[in-house]
Amino acid sequence: MTTEDHDRRQDRPAPLVAVASAEAVLRRPEVSEHLLTDLERQRAARFRTETGRVDFTAGHLLVRLCAARLLGVPADGLALAQQCPDCGRADHGKPFLPDHPDVHVSLSHTRGVVAAAAGFEPVGVDVELAARGRSLGEVAQRVLAPAELALVRAAPEPDRAFLRLWVRKESLIKIGRTSMDTLAAVDLSDLPLAVPADGPLRSRHQDLHFVDWTDPAHGAAVAAVSTAEPQVVELTAGA
Template sequence: MFALMRRAPARRPLVVVATPAEVLANADVGLLGAAERQRSASLHDPADRAAYVAAHLLVRRCAAALSGRPVADLAVHQWCADCGTAGHGRPSIAGSPDVHISWGHSRGAVVAAASWHPVGVDVETFPPDGSVVGRFPGLAPAEQWQLRSVPDPSLLALRHWVRKECLVKAGVAPLDQVDRIDLSRVVERHHRAGRSVSRYRGLRLVDWRDPTRRALVAVAGAGVPAVRSSTELATAHRKGQCGVE
C-alpha cells in the first residue's frame, strides 16, 4: 500500500460504506489483532463474522487514507472505560491519538469512518422486502409521540436509533442514556445524494438510504462527511491521494 500525501487536516470525516464481500475481496485478514481475531472466531454465524471482520479492516483503510500511514502499520485497539477491559468499547488507532475512528456493521453492509475530530457511524440493513419491522429501544418521550403522526413510524424509529448510535459513538452520551437524546425537533435539510443533514450539540448529523446495499447509514461528526466507496478509496491509495478534500 502506497503512503498518501499529507494535507492540512480536514474537518469532514472520511466515511466508506460497503458490503462485506466488497471489503474482503482484496483484504489481508492477517492485519487483525489478537483480540479482534478472538472476537471474530466467537461469532458462529458466517454473515456476522464476515461483517465484523470487514468493518475492522475497512476502518484501517479509512484511517490510512486520512493520516497517510500504511494500512499495515495501523493497529486498532478498543478499551472500555466502564469495566476497564480491552476488546470492546471506544476504538482508537495505536500511536495516533489525533485520528478518531468508528465503524458499524449489519448483515450485508458495513460502514467505517476516520476523522481528525470525534466521529460516530452506524448502519442497519433492511429486510429483503424493504420494510422495517420491530420496536427500537431508547426513544425519548417526544420521539415516541412523533411516531404517531408519520406515515412510516417504524422507519422513523430506525432513523432515530441509527443516528443515536452515532452520537453515542461520538461521545455525546453513554448508551444507557440514549433515551435522553431527543431528535424529534432537530431541523433537517436535504443535501446532495438524498442525504439528510441536521445538527445536534455542535455535531453534524447526516443520514441516508443506500439502495445498493439496502441499508440506512448515519454519521455524526464535525462536518458533512466525505462519503467514498471502497473502490474510490482504493483508487485514491493507488494514486497517492488523500481520501478527504
C-alpha cells in the same frame, strides 16, 4: 473555542465515513485478514456463524481504510485496538489507533453491511438494515424523547422513521454524547426524518453535524455524526 483552535480545525481534513458490503471490503487488494491483530482474529473466530465472522472482519478492515485515507498512509501500517472504559478489557469497547492518538475512529456492522469512520474530531457511525430495524412499542418508548415518539407515530412508515432516529442515537453513543441508559434524554426531533433517495441528508443539531443516508445497494440506514461535517467517501469502488 479559541481563534487558534478554530484555525487548527480549519486546517484538518473532514472526518471520512464509508459504507460497503462486507464482501466488497474483503475483495480490496490492499486489505486482508492478515492485517488483523491476534486479538481481532481470536474475536472473529468466536462467531458461531460465518456471516458474523465476515462482517466483523470487514468492519475492522474498513475502518483501517478510512483512517488510511484520512492520514494518507497505507492501511497495512495501521493497528486497531479497543478498550472498555468500564472494565478495562481489550476485547470490546471504543476502537482507537494506538499509534495515532489524535485520530478518532468508529465502526459498525450488520448482516452483510459494514460502516466505518475516521476523523481528527470525534466521529461516530452506525448502520442498520431496514429489514432488521427495531419495531415500535416498548423499545421506542424507552429510547425516544416524547417529541421524537410523536414524530415516529405520525410518520407514513413508523418503523423506518424509528430506524432513522435509532442509527442517529447509536452514532451519538459512539462519540460519548449519550448512553444506552440516557437515549430518551436526547431530543433529535428538530432533524428531518425524510432522507433523499439520491444522496445524503446533512443537518445540524447544536454543535453536531449529522449525515444520514439510505444505502440503496444494501437497503441499510446509515448515520454519522461529528463536531465537523463528515464527508462520505467510496472506498470499495472497482472491487
